[in-house]
Each structure stands twice: as C-alpha cells, then as structure tokens.
Amino acid sequence: xxIFSNAELVLLGLLILVLVLLLWVVxxxxxxxxxxxxxxxxxxxxxxxxxxxxxxxxxHDGLTRQTDRIGDxxxxxxxxxxxxxxxxxxxxxxxxxxxxxxxxxxxxxxAGQVNERLDEGFRKTNDTFASVMSRLxxxxxxxxxxxxLTTNVVSLQELLGDKKARGAFGEVQLEALVRxxxxxxxxxxxxxxxxxxxxxCVLKLPEPTGMVAVDAKFPLENYHRMxxxxxxxxxxxxxxxxxxxxxxxxxxxxxxxxxxxxxTSDGAMMFLPAEAVFAELHAYHPEVIAYAQGKRVxxxxxxxxxxxxxxxxxxxxxxxxxxxxxxxxxxxxKLAKDFHRFDERMNALARHIDQASKDVxxxxxxxxxxxxxxQKIESARLDEIDEFDRLPETAAQPPI
Numbered sequence: 435x436x437i438f439s440n441a442e443l444v445l446l447g448l449l450i451l452v453l454v455l456l457l458w459v460v461x462x463x464x465x466x467x468x469x470x471x472x473x474x475x476x477x478x479x480x481x482x483x484x485x486x487x488x489x490x491x492x493x494h495d496g497l498t499r500q501t502d503r504i505g506d507x508x509x510x511x512x513x514x515x516x517x518x519x520x521x522x523x524x525x526x527x528x529x530x531x532x533x534x535x536x537x538x539x540x541x542x543x544x545a546g547q548v549n550e551r552l553d554e555g556f557r558k559t560n561d562t563f564a565s566v567m568s569r570l571x572x573x574x575x576x577x578x579x580x581x582x583l584t585t586n587v588v589s590l591q592e593l594l595g596d597k598k599a600r601g602a603f604g605e606v607q608l609e610a611l612v613r614x615x616x617x618x619x620x621x622x623x624x625x626x627x628x629x630x631x632x633x634x635c636v637l638k639l640p641e642p643t644g645m646v647a648v649d650a651k652f653p654l655e656n657y658h659r660m661x662x663x664x665x666x667x668x669x670x671x672x673x674x675x676x677x678x679x680x681x682x683x684x685x686x687x688x689x690x691x692x693x694x695x696x697x698t699s700d701g702a703m704m705f706l707p708a709e710a711v712f713a714e715l716h717a718y719h720p721e722v723i724a725y726a727q728g729k730r731v732x733x734x735x736x737x738x739x740x741x742x743x744x745x746x747x748x749x750x751x752x753x754x755x756x757x758x759x760x761x762x763x764x765x766x767x768k769l770a771k772d773f774h775r776f777d778e779r780m781n782a783l784a785r786h787i788d789q790a791s792k793d794v795x796x797x798x799x800x801x802x803x804x805x806x807x808x809q810k811i812e813s814a815r816l817d818e819i820d821e822f823d824r825l826p827e828t829a830a831q832p833p834i
Contacts, residue, residue: 611740631691656674659673685704703734704733
C-alpha cells in the first residue's frame with residue numbers, strides 16, 4: 435500500500451522547489467539591498483564630504499573678509515580712540531593743573547586756619563591744664579579731708595563700740611540739743627532726785643507739768659546684729675528679740691527711777707541718739723512703743739526731742755509773759771498817758787499851724803495890695819515921663 439500517490443509526490447516536489455526558489459529570491463534580494471545600501475552610503479558620504487568642504491571653504495572666505503573688515507574698523511576705532519585719548523589727556527592735564535592750583539590755595543588757607551586753631555587749641559589746652567592742675571590740687575585737699583573724715587568715722591565706730599562711750603555720746607548730744615533750745619534756768623544736767631538716782635537731764639517746766647526727766651539710752655549691739663547679713667536667720671531673729679528686750683528693760687529702768695509721784699512729772703523721756711533706731715522701733719516694733727507709753731515713758735529721737743524742746747520753750751515764754759503782764763499793763767498805761775499828752779500837743783500845734791496859715795494868707799493879701807499900689811505908682815510915673823518926652827524942644831529948655 436503506497437503512502438503517497440504520484441500526484442501528491444509531484445505536488446510535494448513542486449512545493450519544495452517553490453520554497454527553494456523563494457529562499458533564493460529572498461537571499462538575492464537581501465544581498466542586493468546590502469549592495470545598494472553600501473553604494474548609496476558611499477555616494478552620500480562623498481556628497482556630504484564635498485558639501486562640507488565647500489561649506490568650510492565659503493566659511494573660511496567669509497571669515498577672512500569679516501576679519502579684514504573688523505581689522506579696518508578696529509584700526510579706525512583705534513585712531514579715533516587715540517585722538518580722543520589725546521584730547522582727553524590734554525583736557526585732564528589742564529583740569530588737574532587748575533585743580534592743583536585750587537587745592538594749593540585751599541591748602542594754604544586751611545593750613546593758616548589749622549595753625550590758628552592749633553595755637554588757640556594750645557592756649558586752651560594750657561588753660562585747661564592749669565585748671566586741671568588747680569582742680570587736682572583741690573581734689574588732693576579734698577582727699578586729705580576725706581581721709582581725715584574716714585579716720586573720724588572709724589574713730590566714731592570705735593567710739594560706738596563701747597557701751598560707756600555710747601552712753602557718753604548720747605549724753606553729749608542730749609546736752610547740745612537742750613542747751614541750744616532752752617534758757618539756762620529751765621534745765622539741769624546730772625540732777626540727783628530724792629530717791630538718790632541721777633538723771634542725765636531734768637527739764638524744769640511750769641506747773642502742772644513740773645520736772646521731766648530725760649535719760650539717754652543707746653541699744654546698738656543687738657540692733658546691728660539684726661541687720662548683719664553674715665549671721666543666720668535664726669541668729670538675726672534672736673537679735674531682734676534681744677533688741678526688744680533691751681528697749682523694754684530701759685523703759686522699766688526709766689519708769690522706776692525717774693517717775694516719782696509728787697516730785698517729778700507723771701512721765702519721763704528716753705532719748706535715742708540714733709534716728710535709725712527710733713525709726714526701726716516705730717516702724718516694726720509697735721508693741722514696744724505701746725509698752726513704753728503704758729509705762730508713761732516717751733521715746734524720742736533728736737528730731738522729735740527738738741520739737742518737744744521748742745514746745746517747752748514756747749510754754750516757758752508764755753509763762754514769763756504772764757508773769758510780766760502787770761509790768762506790761764503799767765507800761766501800756768504810761769504809754770496811753772503819753773499818747774494823750776501827745777494828742778493834746780498835736781491839737782495845739784494844729785491850731786497854731788492853722789493860725790499861722792491864716793496869718794500867712796493875710797500877709798499875702800497885704801503883699802498883693804502893696805504890690806498893686808507900687809504898680810499903680812510906677813504906671814503913673816511912666817505916664818509923666820512919656821508926656822515930658824512929647825513936649826517941643828523950646829519948651830523943654832530951661833529959662834535963661
């Protein structure tokens with residue numbers, strides 16, 4: 435049994451032949467395309483190379499012509515620039531020469547002014563130096579005074595560091611205030627009272643006040659400790675309590691020693707020589723002030739004591755005025771009599787003046803009348819002289 439028939443074999447052969455032919459055509463066509471492409475590429479390269487050479491030749495020619503034109507223009511511009519630079523150089527030289535002359539003149543003027551100002555500055559500097567030297571001498575003198583004051587302040591601090599010295603300082607300040615404010619018979623220092631106690635000062639005021647004792651106290655140690663920043667807070671509070679206790683103790687001592695019924699006033703004064711201590715008490719320790727007032731002890735500072743002393747001086751002056759009231763009345767009576775006598779004499783003088791005025795008026799009237807008579811007489815004589823002048827000369831001659 436045959437697989438393929440003859441016709442099918444023929445068709446298969448033809449089909450294979452066609453495929454071979456197609457493959458050959460395709461291969462031939464590819465070879466032809468490659469040949470055509472290679473030839474076209476060579477021709478294109480040759481044409482492009484020729485065109486490039488032509489373009490480069492034209493560009494070179496154009497650049498050469500342009501370079502020549504630019505060179506011509508550059509030479510022309512250079513010549514124009516040289517001519518402009520020459521003219522500008524000449525003008526600049528002239529301007530510089532004129533500017534030099536102007537600057538020289540101004541420099542000479544400025545040099546003269548500078549010399550004048552320097553001379554004036556030297557004179558002022560010398561004057562200032564002399565003034566500074568004199569002021570330095572004054573400052574040196576003031577420095578010496580400050581050094582002396584510093585020594586005095588240190589001495590004062592050393593003085594206030596001792597209790598007895600503080601007491602003496604307070605007594606001296608108290609004595610100075612009292613002596614400058616009251617008459618000598620109105621106070622007594624270091625006065626001994628009937629209970630054998632001695633007060634720093636006793637003020638002798640009129641009744642019903644009577645004698646007022648003043649004692650100087652200076653609680654300074656604990657006061658300083660209150661404000662010592664080197665101490666701890668508990669130590670400062672302890673110093674504050676001790677300060678209040680010191681003031682209360684002084685108040686009790688003054689109330690017990692210097693308030694004597696029937697002898698002194700019902701109150702006494704505690705004198706604090708430091709205004710700061712007084713202000714501290716009134717500002718931050720009102721309970722101490724109230725305690726002192728309850729004990730009839732009045733705490734005073736130099737300022738408030740001065741006010742008290744001025745009030746006491748006014749009271750003493752009023753008392754002395756009342757004591758001398760009868761003398762004043764007698765003097766006023768005598769003055770009234772003298773004034774009455776003066777009034778009578780003044781009235782008499784007025785009457786005499788009025789009479790003299792009338793007499794003067796009468797004398798003036800008589801004088802006017804006499805003057806009028808003289809004028810009439812003088813007028814009549816002048817008329818006679820005029821008539822004699824009007825007569826003819828023959829008539830005027832005297833008889834022979």
